[in-house]
Amino acid sequence: MTNLDIVAAHIEKTGSISIREAMADYGLSGGSLTKYVSILRRSGNKIEKVWKIHPITKRRFARYYNEKTLAALYNVKI
Numbered sequence: 358m359t360n361l362d363i364v365a366a367h368i369e370k371t372g373s374i375s376i377r378e379a380m381a382d383y384g385l386s387g388g389s390l391t392k393y394v395s396i397l398r399r400s401g402n403k404i405e406k407v408w409k410i411h412p413i414t415k416r417r418f419a420r421y422y423n424e425k426t427l428a429a430l431y432n433v434k435i
Contacts, residue, residue, distance in 0.1 A: 360385060364393040368404065372426030375418055394421050 358366075363383055367374050379385040385393075398404055403424035408417055428434065 360389065361393050361396060364390065365397055365402070368397075368402075368421065368423050373420050373422045375420045377418065390421075 360383065364374065364379065364385075367378070367382075374390070376387040376390050379390040380387070394404055394406075404421050405424070405427050406419050406421055407427070409420055410417055422430070
């Protein structure tokens with residue numbers, strides 16, 4: 358299983374992924390995750406980046422969502 362397959366499977370199963378999850382769970386760097394998300398987008402997957410604020414550190418981070426999860430999160434029909 359390639360890293361691209363791993364990222365695709367993670368997003369499909371959980372609905373989203375952050376750079377921290379990619380680093381901790383799969384040993385990927387932030388740049389690698391961004392690259393794999395770009396490849397998935399070019400191959401037709403609808404993946405959106407949403408900026409979040411960590412509740413403790415107040416640092417901003419990106420979370421990548423698939424279309425279904427993002428629609429459910431914001432109560433929007435797709």
